[in-house]
Amino acid sequence: xxxxxxxxxxxxxxxxxxxxxxxxxxxxxxxxxxxxxxxxxxxxxxxxxxxxxxxxxxxxxxxxxxxxxxxxxxxxxxxxxxxxxxxxxxxxxxxxxxxxxxxxxxxxxxxxxxxxxxxxxxxxxxxxxxxxxxxxxxxx
Amino acid sequence: xxxxxxxxxxxxxxxxxxxxxxxxxxxxxxxxxxxxxxxxxxxxxxxxxxxxxxxxxxxxxxxxxxxxxxxxxxxxxxxxxxxxxxxxxxxxxxxxxxxxxxxxxxxxxxxxxxxxxxxxxxxxxxxxxxxxxxxxxxxxxxxxxxxxxxx
Numbered sequence: 001x002x003x004x005x006x007x008x009x010x011x012x013x014x015x016x017x018x019x020x021x022x023x024x025x026x027x028x029x030x031x032x033x034x035x036x037x038x039x040x041x042x043x044x045x046x047x048x049x050x051x052x053x054x055x056x057x058x059x060x061x062x063x064x065x066x067x068x069x070x071x072x073x074x075x076x077x078x079x080x081x082x083x084x085x086x087x088x089x090x091x092x093x094x095x096x097x098x099x100x101x102x103x104x105x106x107x108x109x110x111x112x113x114x115x116x117x118x119x120x121x122x123x124x125x126x127x128x129x130x131x132x133x134x135x136x137x138x139x140x
Numbered sequence: 141x142x143x144x145x146x147x148x149x150x151x152x153x154x155x156x157x158x159x160x161x162x163x164x165x166x167x168x169x170x171x172x173x174x175x176x177x178x179x180x181x182x183x184x185x186x187x188x189x190x191x192x193x194x195x196x197x198x199x200x201x202x203x204x205x206x207x208x209x210x211x212x213x214x215x216x217x218x219x220x221x222x223x224x225x226x227x228x229x230x231x232x233x234x235x236x237x238x239x240x241x242x243x244x245x246x247x248x249x250x251x252x253x254x255x256x257x258x259x260x261x262x263x264x265x266x267x268x269x270x271x272x273x274x275x276x277x278x279x280x281x282x283x284x285x286x287x288x289x290x291x
Binding site for chain 2: 003004005006007008009010011012013014015016017018019020021022023024025026027028029031032035036039040041042046048049050051052053054055056057058059060061062063064071072073074075076077078080082083084085086087088089090091092093094095096097098099100101102104105106107108109110111113114115118119120122123124125126127128129130131132134135136
């Protein structure tokens, strides 16, 4: 199947997950928030569904491998020092900005949240600028 | 118990979606952000599919009064476009562009067993803890930050 068709099907699965979580538990499917709620200094008291969601995420590649023979996980594109810096930025940025690609991108846009739409435009612009600088300015 | 089951099913579906869509390959994500290079629009298709289903599902499938397995909705309440939102999104975007991982795909990719992914996720957790710790300290003087942590 064409990668773009798979991308759209993947998006539909992600949307189905978001609708299911909202209909059943009344919660937004934002990964940074689900993970953040488990962390100090004030972890939430509702740990079990958060841990179960994360377990589901990590189990998905194994299920896919059984169904299709391939887990479809690509290798990192950068070395360890960049991964550490990027990880710190992604963690700090999503905690400060109250969301990531899923919470603001999928759920927030669908709720027509202006905050989320502004956040999505901002992080895509920052990402585009970062790739432009690292690939076409420094990498040129 | 039912909440835990809902979390597991939703997490599994979400993870399958991320893998199928190519989002667990940092090269595909960076390809979307590389507008001056060999642009790869895959992420646009993921967003379109995801938002279409979520937009319609939130309106027509989610019960109006209360969720099926919980007593109430737990929705984000903040509406202000403030500095933490803009600065946070910009900082996240830089990290996203550098590595091609946002939180979901990074957690899913832990399943590959690659140490590099573990290093990324641990760094991400450290970043989250640092900010949560900072914000819990400043909460008394900055009440607008208090109600925003449900994403």
